[in-house]
Each structure stands twice: as C-alpha cells, then as structure tokens.
Amino acid sequence: MESTSAKKSIAFDWLMTFVSLGAVILLLAFADEWFWLALPFFLTYLVRALDSM
Numbered sequence: 001m002e003s004t005s006a007k008k009s010i011a012f013d014w015l016m017t018f019v020s021l022g023a024v025i026l027l028l029a030f031a032d033e034w035f036w037l038a039l040p041f042f043l044t045y046l047v048r049a050l051d052s053m
Contacts, residue, residue: 013049020045 020042027035047053
C-alpha cells in the first residue's frame with residue numbers, strides 16, 4: 001500500500017513541477033521582473049520529484 005501512495009505523491013510532485021515551470025516561463029515572457037515569484041515552487045517540487053529530500 002505504501003508504494004501506491006509514494007507513486008501518487010511522486011506523480012503529483014512531477015505535475016506540480018511542470019505546472020510551476022510553465023508559470024516561470026509565462027512570467028518570463030510577459031512580466032520578467034516577477035518571474036522569481038514562481039521559482040520557489042518550481043525548485044521545491046523539482047527536489048521533491050527527484051526524491052532528493
């Protein structure tokens with residue numbers, strides 16, 4: 001049972017990584033002075049998705 005929960009968590013982390021990457025790219029394209037607001041979300045979910053924590 002625990003592996004199923006871990007797979008869902010990793011899948012969610014990857015999903016949030018790509019969503020926040022999209023936010024970073026959109027902010028860079030349209031409001032480049034504000035792109036740093038999305039960086040903590042992107043980096044946090046990337047580290048969690050790579051299971052480096």
